[in-house]
Amino acid sequence: MMEFVLVGFSDSPHLQWVLFAVFLLMYVTILICNSIIILLIRYDPHIQTPMYFFLSHFSFLDICYVTITIPRMLMDIFSQKGNISLLSCAAQMFFVLVLGGTECLLLTAMAYDRYVAICHPLNYALVMNHKVCVQLVAASWISGIPVEIGQTYQIFSLPFCGSNRINHFFCDIPPLLSLACGDTLLNEIAVYIVAVVFVMLPFLLIIASYTKIVSNILKMASARGRVKAFSTCSSHLTVVVLFYGTASITYLQPKRNQSEGIGKLLSLFYTILTPTLNPVIYTLRNKDIMQALRKVLGKL
Template sequence: MKSTERNLTTMMEFILLGFSDAPKFHWLLFGIFLVIFVIILLGNAIIILVTRVDPTLHTPMYFFISNFSFLEICYVSVTLPRMLVDLWTQKGTISFFACATQMCFFLVLGATECFLLAVMAYDRYVAICNPLHYPLVMKHEFCIRLVVGSWIGGVPVQVGQTFQIFSLPFCKSNQINHFFCDIPPMLKLACGDTFVNELVVYVFAVLFVTVPFMLILGSYSRIISTILKLSSNTGRSKAFSTCSSHLIVVFLFYGSATISYLKTKSNEYEGTDKLLSLFYTILTPMFNPVIYSLRNKDVTEALRKFLPRLLTL
């Protein structure tokens, strides 16, 4: 009994192992991730500013893009600063409460991203498949409701899921073989039978990841079908260019997240788990400003007008 109590008290603190299996590359990784963090912050912040300042970008599509950019800043700020601190100090100590808080914010913002990507796909579907009804359907008030619903839709469920995970007894080890507090590595530390908890994770993964992904695929199948019927090559190429940027982000985010959360529990591919997690936690937010600025003519034109004014301030 005393031994069990002693083990449980040590779980008031965890150790994030992060990239401890490659100690020689700590400073290199710190430099790489610091540059990525700066790119994410500056890139997404510029997109937000440009879409607010340029009147030609005051449309539902860019309203969703600016919200998505703000979400990406919040999303990456949950994990990346902590990882940079751990790489700098080479200590991964994190308290029980801080770990639970990090997981909760990560899950809530992850659910928001899933919903917002689906909302953006619906916006493109209406714009391309029903262009005459677009101004009537995508009114500003309706767009605000969609964004607010995306932000708060997953809050109660993900808070409850975090509470459920951290209500488990952790007595195997206090070392989390990951660079942030995520569900799969936390379940590996739990004692006893975690079948019910894993089942709940699968159910919520299907609801928040798979269902929005299927809705996006359905929207884009209709979009592609409509684009192929266009007689104008110019209109067809413009529509493909607009939608392809969204699809790149979708496949990067959903593909890596789906594999991470729906694959079987195993210690054999923990290195692969970290690599997949890097895709949906860091690389997707980094690619977002690049994709939406370099692959979008309207944003590129707005940047050409905005950056010279910014540099003269």
């Protein structure tokens, strides 16, 4: 088999141009909003702290993440064709998996940053120095690359001798495994292991961090202090729930139990909808970002 056909949303022909307009608007929104966040953090000295250093990388990650899927999807809707070569499909799947793993690890680093800030405020500047922040970000970006090279090679080494139609809007593991011939048990086990390492373990570390954070906040004597501490964590926690909730269901559910329609809907959440909401969640609930934005708009 030399190519696949991404079915995408061709089963809803009456909605094709509506979907094209919606996804194009979402893509432009993600590019503009995340770029504004990156520029504000880069040029406003008042918000050049570890928390915003992580947030700027998170915004850049969201731009990369959606660029892997949405432009291709828009092209398929516009051309009414979904043909994608084997190599392009493998490359797309590799980058989606690497960037998804990076997002899990970066969210964990952000949770650790909040844990140190709230539970060990006196040592915060010492523990979360610039070198540590750079190391955490670098580890988040690099860690998944060798693993996902192996997983992508393993998936595309399978024989695809049946249909070449992928009932999805991008090349993802569950729909590709459903097209493979023969026994895919070893591949499913590998998917579970990688999902546990890059999804479940970071999620458990985030839960452990927030357990400590909540415990520490409840011990605060000042009600105003408790509200301020909760507000600094609420945005991050909302993003964690949205991203991890849908991604874990997609990759930890057995292939035979997955509904293709539900799988497509869940993928829409963690690959497109969550990155669209992230800038809104982080800016509307963040006084520092809003203040920096008002300062820039005032100058303009």
